[in-house]
Amino acid sequence: MTEQRRVISRVLSESCDHPDVEEIHRRSASIDPKISIATVYRTMRLLENARVIDKLDLRDGRARYEANRADRHHHLIDLKTGEVIEFNCDELELVKAKIARELGYDIISDRLELYGVKKESNSLTQTLEAFKRHDVP
Amino acid sequence: MTEQRRVISRVLSESCDHPDVEEIHRRSASIDPKISIATVYRTMRLLENARVIDKLDLRDGRARYEANRADRHHHLIDLKTGEVIEFNCDELELVKAKIARELGYDIISDRLELYGVKKESNSLTQTLEAFKRHDVP
DNA sequence: TTAGGTGCAAAGGCTTTGCGCGGCC
């Protein structure tokens, strides 16, 4: 266990977001300025293979990472703000398992991403939904 | 509409798999050898923006493409063979819609990928399951 | 001491782009 790996691990465990390699390097370098980005890349692969972290691809051309927590979860990306919202859903897990069973496969890993925009409170959709519920003002 | 775009469009519409740019270029070049890969890249972006094709990321470092059909479907990738199996599932669509509603978002696009291996008839897993059911031979 | 890690810079893989030429309307 080298100093560099210690610092990078600490940075990752303290991150609640989904930083890319450059950002992880920036945060690590603020603790120990002599850490190189090559070491960050090497350490990320190490931690990924050890299943300590998960690599994400959020369609912006670079890898992002998050600590591998115990809970199964997926991501909703706000297309206007770039914000990443995590969610989990038992029903979803059951459907995935059912699909895999029907196709005759054991699932090793999977990912689901939703890309969307926040529904506004006075949107047409909501108005229509209120109308359907008969509680239109 | 140039000859190049015609050829590339034809190649895409005749493809039932999920070719990458190099493969699309290869197929196009077999029809018209003077098509350059830059034109393929440019045409793919054009067609993607026009929603004629979908760009896929199957975790192998390069973009793959498929014709944008009407049906919503997702992909199961066989980790041993690389084979890509398409599936669709109404129940899954309902669950996604429910999640989006609960989070207060309108979904613009989404993707789900399952990565797995074929379940073998005599696998350890199945043996263990049989054992649990007390019907081991 | 020594096996393995690190820093630096070069190289790699996929994709984009500047530029001059050429075809289509």
Next chain:
DNA sequence: GGCCGCGCAAAGCCTTTGCACCTAA
């Protein structure tokens, strides 16, 4: 004739890697 697209090669971006030095155990 003008606009748009093409081919070619160079450049870009993220990531990996060869090599010599260094460091943790």
